[in-house]
Amino acid sequence: MKDKPTSQNIDQPQNNPLYIPPTNIPNPNQPPITKENFISKIPTKIKIVFISISSIIILLLLAILTKNTVKHSFTKNNQSPQITTTPSKNTTQPQNSPTPQNSDNPIPPQWQNKFDEIHQLIENNQEFLPPKIDEQIGL
Amino acid sequence: MPIILFLLQLFFFKFSVIAQEDYQSAQQTYLQQQQQYQQNYLNYIEKKDTYTKYGTITAKKEKIESAKKAIISRNLLLQYYLSALNIKLRKYADNNPTTTKKNQIEINKWIAWLKEQNAIVSTFTNQDDLSVNAKSFSKKYILIKQQIYTSLIQNQVNHYQQILQQLSQLSQDIQNNPQINDQAQNWISDLSIKKDLAQEKLKRATQLMNQNTQHGQPANSYPTSKKEILKAKQYSVQILQDLKSIIVKFYQSQ
Numbered sequence: 001m002k003d004k005p006t007s008q009n010i011d012q013p014q015n016n017p018l019y020i021p022p023t024n025i026p027n028p029n030q031p032p033i034t035k036e037n038f039i040s041k042i043p044t045k046i047k048i049v050f051i052s053i054s055s056i057i058i059l060l061l062l063a064i065l066t067k068n069t070v071k072h073s074f075t076k077n078n079q080s081p082q083i084t085t086t087p088s089k090n091t092t093q094p095q096n097s098p099t100p101q102n103s104d105n106p107i108p109p110q111w112q113n114k115f116d117e118i119h120q121l122i123e124n125n126q127e128f129l130p131p132k133i134d135e136q137i138g139l
Numbered sequence: 140m141p142i143i144l145f146l147l148q149l150f151f152f153k154f155s156v157i158a159q160e161d162y163q164s165a166q167q168t169y170l171q172q173q174q175q176y177q178q179n180y181l182n183y184i185e186k187k188d189t190y191t192k193y194g195t196i197t198a199k200k201e202k203i204e205s206a207k208k209a210i211i212s213r214n215l216l217l218q219y220y221l222s223a224l225n226i227k228l229r230k231y232a233d234n235n236p237t238t239t240k241k242n243q244i245e246i247n248k249w250i251a252w253l254k255e256q257n258a259i260v261s262t263f264t265n266q267d268d269l270s271v272n273a274k275s276f277s278k279k280y281i282l283i284k285q286q287i288y289t290s291l292i293q294n295q296v297n298h299y300q301q302i303l304q305q306l307s308q309l310s311q312d313i314q315n316n317p318q319i320n321d322q323a324q325n326w327i328s329d330l331s332i333k334k335d336l337a338q339e340k341l342k343r344a345t346q347l348m349n350q351n352t353q354h355g356q357p358a359n360s361y362p363t364s365k366k367e368i369l370k371a372k373q374y375s376v377q378i379l380q381d382l383k384s385i386i387v388k389f390y391q392s393q
Binding site: 106107108111114115117118119121122125127128129130131133134135136137138139 | 166169173176180183206209210213216217220223224227266269270272273274276277280284287291294295298301302305306309312313372375376379382383386387390392
């Protein structure tokens with residue numbers, strides 16, 4: 001007579017021959033990992049260095065932002081002369097034109113000379129102010 | 140016919156070169172006289188101080204002689220300055236021939252007056268003559284300054300009208316060129332508005348000068364007139380930039 005098999009519940013993991021027990025068994029004595037615990041583990045020196053570097057970066061960013069805001073408002077106040085009459089058409093450079101045929105065209109030589117001539121006329125215009133004199137010589 | 144045109148162009152080019160050389164030579168003469176005046180003036184100040192300290196007859200005589208030399212030197216300096224200014228006015232005078240000629244006539248009158256003054260001053264022998272002359276000169280110099288600043292503004296107006304004329308010619312050439320895309324036409328037409336605004340500024344500069352001259356304030360009006368001239372300059376620069384942009388965007392090379 002065959003031995004009556006002992007009753008085994010194969011659903012129980014420990015009775016399952018193929019069951020592999022977990023290796024990471026949490027230590028019940030170890031406190032749970034929280035944010036505060038993590039921060040408190042970092043050495044004080046490293047905390048100080050990190051805070052200093054962050055502050056410097058924030059200050060630099062603020063300075064750059066402020067500089068750009070001031071520069072923008074300065075250029076806005078110093079534009080070319082205010083037009084006294086309102087022109088009916090757009091007089092600015094052609095920026096909204098349709099796709100140009102040749103966007104990187106150099107200026108042809110027959111016009112470059114004329115541009116240079118006019119440019120010279122504008123730049124070489126020097127004032128010829130009167131001399132400083134004593135009007136009261138002899139008094 | 141083309142030969143005649145070429146010869147005419149050559150003649151006017153040569154004339155403008157001669158005019159430029161004349162102006163440079165006049166300017167050189169003026170600068171040399173400026174040094175002479177400074178020397179004579181410093182000598183006069185020294186003699187004046189000596190007389191103030193010691194009060195001797197010799198010191199008084201030396202003071203009078205040095206004052207005469209300084210006055211003559213000063214008047215000669217003004218003559219050379221006005222001559223150079225007159226020559227400078229010749230350039231681009233065609234842009235405003237009537238008002239430019241009027242300024243040149245007035246300048247010549249003052250040059251003649253200064254020559255006359257030098258002849259008179261060379262005959263002075265006493266302090267009283269010098270004192271009377273100094274007071275009279277101070278009053279006249281206000282009018283001379285008035286004329287100088289009016290002429291300077293006139294010269295600037297002529298100069299910028301020449302620039303605007305050349306810009307008009309250039310934009311006309313670009314507009315008529317078959318290699319410029321039709322789309323550029325509107326942009327080129329718009330530039331005439333900026334040109335009109337520049338002309339307005341030049342007109343305003345002359346008006347301000349004439350207005351303040353009537354109230355005997357020539358030196359005050361020069362800076363305000365100059366501001367209007369600078370605005371005209373800014374418009375000219377903008378027009379030049381716009382024309383460049385138009386060519387870059389719309390020129391079709393074949």
